[in-house]
Amino acid sequence: MNQHARPDERAIPFIDVAAQRRRLGRAIDDAIARVLAHCQFIQGPEVRALEAELAAFCDARHAIACSSGTDALRLVLMAWGIGPGDAVICPAFTFCATAEAVAVCGATPVMADVAAETFNLDPLSCERAVATATRLGLKPRAVIPVDLFGLPADHDAVAAVAAAHGLRVLDDAAQAFGATYKGRRLGRLADATATSFFPAKPLGCYGDGGAVLTDDDGVAERVRSLRVHGAGADKYDAAHVGMTGRLDTIQAAILLEKLKIFSEEIDARERAAACYAAGLADIATVPRVPQQSTSVWAQYTIRLASGRRDALAAALKVQGIPTAIYYAKPLHRQDAYRDFPVADGGAPVSERLAEEVLSLPMHAYLDRPLQDRIIAAVRRALAS
């Protein structure tokens, strides 16, 4: 950084992981030191403690810490015995890991469209995806609603489609741990919920991590076994074909410290989102949170007519303001997923959103002067 730069000319991080690190400083160092002292690097006491805290935080019966958000999704699908010949409905507008977890199980992800206002699974398209899967000779087994950008999907509507067709619901809450729907935190709104602790997620660790949340005792027990190679009663007696799916003790220790300030951080994100909305709602389509939900604002994503979106991103970049496009291509337009089926009616909303979305810097340490600078820059760029 130029040492003569004024404070308001600091380079702006898109997600400021370092600010939180500075805030927690010693607490994190001490937590790691405790693990280095007891040396139980795998399944140490911090893992159990974290699982209890996570379950309490979202009022779920079970929390099972695991190696990543993707593995959390995969462990649940494995526990449900989903495999070749099975169809699992996914939104077309999401991070690829949602469909990847399905494909690695040998099952077929069937892509459904999303609603433009929420970026989340459109229940009508989900219904059509079930029909598409059946017509193709697949057995529809499950649906994975994603709580994109931190906003809960319409879980009651998804549950109704699932009940009508005998599907299980796996909530991909990788971006939305801590968010609420009808007064309840995500974690027990579906048959099972998967979340991620990737560093840039609202609750992140210092490496890879994730968790499965569920009220189902049988699924919890199976997932606990699958994450340690499908171990049975004895560690060296394999009851199932499993995987290495554990969370490291050091990451659990870090998460325990971060969880202590998580509610405060959610409030700070909420304030930052309100500030963006007040500053930008008259010149761009800003996200609106439905009455029954709260978001944890993993991303603050605005929409603009496609040509303007790219011009805005370029103008902000020149001023040192980073932006990101989540997602530039819907899943069914990506090489790895283009051969999987799309719901009848296609996914036109997902395709349009890919051309219109732009995510602005968002995290719990976005201070007001910085945000004012971002808002002013966006307004200037859109006025010209």
Ligand SMILES: *Cc1c(COP(=O)(O)O)cnc(C)c1O
């Ligand atoms: C990040 C993310 C995942 C995967 O989480 P990892 O911990 O990176 O494996 C899955 N689904 C969605 C929607 C995500 O954003």
